[in-house]
Amino acid sequence: MTTQSRQQVIAVEDLVIEFPGEDGPTRVVDGVSLTLHRGETLGVVGESGSGKTMLSLALMALVPKPGSVRSTRMELLGKDARALDETQWCQIRGRDVGMIFQNPMTGFNPVRTIGRQISQSLQRHAGMGFNEARERVITALRDVGIPSPEQRFNAYPHEMSGGQLQRAMIALAMINRPAVLLADEPTTALDATVQAQILELMRARVEDCGLVLVTHDLGVAAQICDRVMVVRHGRIVEAGDCAEVLRAPRHEYTRALLEAAPRFTRRRLMQAPRVPTRPPLLEGRNLRVSFPVGKRQLHAVDGVDLDIWPGETVALVGESGSGKSTTALGLMGVHPLQGGDLRFAGDDVTHASGDRLKRLRRDLQMVLQNPYGSLDPRWSVRRILTEPLHAHGVGSRASREARVRELMDQVQLPVEALDRLPSSFSGGQRQRISIARALALSPRILIADEPVSALDVSIQAQIIRLLLEIQTRTGVAYMIISHDLALVHEIADRVIVLYLGRVVEQGTAQAVISAPQHPYTAALISAVPVVDDDGTRKRIVLGGEPPSPLNPPTGCPFHPRCPIAQDRCREERPPLAPTSGGSLAACFYPGEVEVDLRLSDAADG
Amino acid sequence: MKALVSTVGRRLASLVLLLVVLTTLLFFLLRVTADQALVLAGPEASAEQVAAIRAQYGLDRPLLTQYVSYLGDLLRLDFGTSIISGQPAIAEVRARIWATVALAIAGMMTTIAISIPLGAWLGARPHTGGRRTLAAFVFLLQGTPGFVVALLLVQLFAVQLKWLPFMGYGSFATWILPTLTLASFLAPKLTRVVAANVNSALAEDHIRTARANGAAFTEIYWRHALPNALLGATALIGTQFAFLLSGSVITEMIFGWPGIGTLLIRSIQSADFAVVQAVTIAIAIMVFVVNALTDASFRLLDPRLRRAGS
């Protein structure tokens, strides 16, 4: 796409955004310049605190109150935007510039219908009456792929899923055919499979406007951006043609981001898959967990078989709602198992409670996903780390202190930080504390629920490396729950894929990821936005969203979304059976969907 | 429809439960702690006279027997007879309840008429100048007990300015001070809640979406922030109605209002237990009905609750 021939829609020079603070103003954006043309997609890539969100808000004059915005030049569609007053901005917002926000769940007024909220913008800017606007909105909702848009027009936000709301948000932002579209992390709050749908949609819909895509994810940028701008601490560290920057980054920070970005590399961090020789440490058969919903039962985990061998790394993957976390909490005895058989080192622990459960927890520990929520904000690090020792009455005062110091050392945090509260640590550091706490009792299995997904990409790699180091040193086995198949490919020995609370594929990471047998696995792999994708990667974009486990489809639970479903799939449920690819898959037509991994040799880990 | 029936059913069940607990509580409190026969007979009565009265009213029976027959009477809506007027207690309540209800409605209307516009205005923009002063005044008023407000109003309008009567029930003028007093119980709180709600509604994510689509402040305010904020205030009006009725007891007493509040105080002073019971039960039912109505309208107004039931 040539950009020169097209109309320039944004031109900003030396943009500065400041917020007043105790010790002088804080610059969140510091001297950023950018241009954007029609038909062009500019990626603004940065981690938290980079000022990328403020930057996009400034382009709409929406920077919140105490903030001040300055620039030497700011042109919007060729007009000086700095001279505009609020009334003029009101005419521009939504008409010439549209914006898509990160969290679609809170982006709509909860007590007004979606249709009304979208048609409002048409009535305002295009001077349409409600009935005329209604028709246009319904068309727009259909265009963004919302099924039965006539009915959805009258739906309230709480009646729609996150993915659908984000589609509606796109319809709203595009309804007046703006020249500029700003999208602030439009897919971050969504599942990978839904993210793939939304990115596909955005790529298709932004034909004749300029798109600014704000994201932390280079993989996302790689897929749809023409140019990228990498920002850090409010400054541009590198800018240029997207493919160019990704191929040959000049700045060290870009290189670090790139290295941390998802990709399927040939060189896996865990070299040879360890072949289990001893019996499994944890053996789960036909595990079931269900919750009452009204008068019915929601089968969150519906007959899962699962083994963990000493010292290995098992990955549990699937979309949200697939039962990954519930399975983990079932193993941990938080959600009682309604059925099945669970053994730890040969002992039956299926219905362990009281002292037996407590004893099991010395061997089986868990790290939670969100490091911001999993540490009590009022407890010092020392108290946090001694909590498990206290709970199990381990050691004396002195030996506990020694253990705590040892743990800090293991997770590479300074012992001087022991008296500080969690709030003085960054996300990555908090996750280190979380890991140290889980290790305090020297467990033999550590379950980690999305241990890095709440962290900045550059921090993710550090935490993963830490986990691997600990494994080498202590021989602990990991069960890692993740939606990031690239990460799983890198570190896991075996992979278990869950869909609607059932295992649909299981095997070595090598086999499952390079040659997935189940179409769902293939779609999950394909949904990972890898940085090595220049837009030509063949992708399988799943239609729709996971059905509710309350009414699972008949036959193969995946058939409504499956690209290769046959009549048989609608009636019969396929059993988990060995396949030619070496893994077990619950599919009548295994291995029929191929994936394009874009395997890369690059990135020396 | 099924959901509606079950909601109403659950409500009625809890009303019955409430009444059983309340009447039981009243019965034992009143019977155990004071000897009604002594009150009925008067201070001059001889032991024989007291015993006769005891027998006449069945007060010599075991407490449990009395309790059962008391519950039986209640089921037949027989609340007993006032020892002062000789009238059935329920008739006494019926004769006065409308003065109380009318005053409560007037007080509530005034509260709403003051609080919602004032709160909406106070919450609209950051506190500066006039808003700050008025907010401070509302804060001060919230710290002023209702009966103090009443006394101040009387002092100012009846004693100093002599504009309004400070007692009585009848012409429009007699309504003004009691209504204002009653409003003063709830209006400051409601004002502050509306203001806080408007303020936080303006900070919601969806407001940013509306702004990003070109909505001007007035539109955002009237179409998004205010309706959402008032939705929350609806709930408060219901839960505070009990408080308002408590206020009306005080208000009625100060202004000599012929409602069930003055009746209650007078009956307590003269140990007229049948009337005390009847008034308390009447008030409890009123509170309950208003709570149920606001809850229902809240459910109707908020789509998140409206469809959740079906």
Next chain:
Amino acid sequence: MNAPETLTIDAEPRRRLVASRWSPGGWPMGLRLGAALALLLLGASLLLPLLLGVDPMVTDLGRRLAAPGQQGFILGSDQLGRDILARILAGLNWSLAVAAVSTALAALIGVVLGLLAADRPGLLRTVINQLVDMVLSFPGLVIAIVVIAVLGHGFWPLVLTLGVLSWPVFARVVYAEARSVLAEDYVLAARLLGTSRLRVLLGHVLPGLTPSLMVMLAFHFADMMIAESALSFLGVGAPLGTASLGNMLSESRQYLFVAPYMMLLPAAAIVLAVVAANLIGDGLAAAGRRGRTYAHDGSDKA
């Protein structure tokens, strides 16, 4: 291996932004004002009577209804020639004591039942919540009037009635907040570690409630001040003749024309005390909101 991240990266700029919205030096203005006012009132009610040395109960019919500053009365005298200043101080003392003890009682019952209901789903929770709803829909003051009329006047009947009728306010908030704390990841983490239920409640949940509990205590104290004076005003609170603010106001009604100060002065005392408590409550709530902003900053990567 890279060096561990330093202590200043991510979310730091945002945190500083939030902090800057508040004046440096901790407490919000209202909180400082309220605390100062509260200290002043408390100090005056405890110390001034000693300095003054006047018995609030001593009548002097020869010097009745003296205006403030006249006949040796700093704030005047009432219809029986009693010193109004001494009576206000004694009344303040009484009201503060009643409000403090009944608030403590309500908080104690409310916290215990609220925590129990939050921690134990099932029958216990249902029963407690039903009880809360029921007591909340009692017309409180009316019941209090009845109960006190029956139990008799005095400090303890008053305190017990106010406390027992108002605990659901605490129970309801404690229940809701405790449930949200119990749903926090750090409570899940504690359970996963094997921490006992009681330890979780006392170590994580209760401290988590403290900020809102402080706010509630202040507001409840204000409500109890008002309730006490209202009951006394109606003649069912403090024993008749006792120096209490409600009694004084009740007595003043007959002298509105001749001695308005008999009403205005005790009224001012009540308003000051209630406003002080409300200011503290408001200030604590504001400080809590700030704290919460701190706790939740940078909760995600974007």
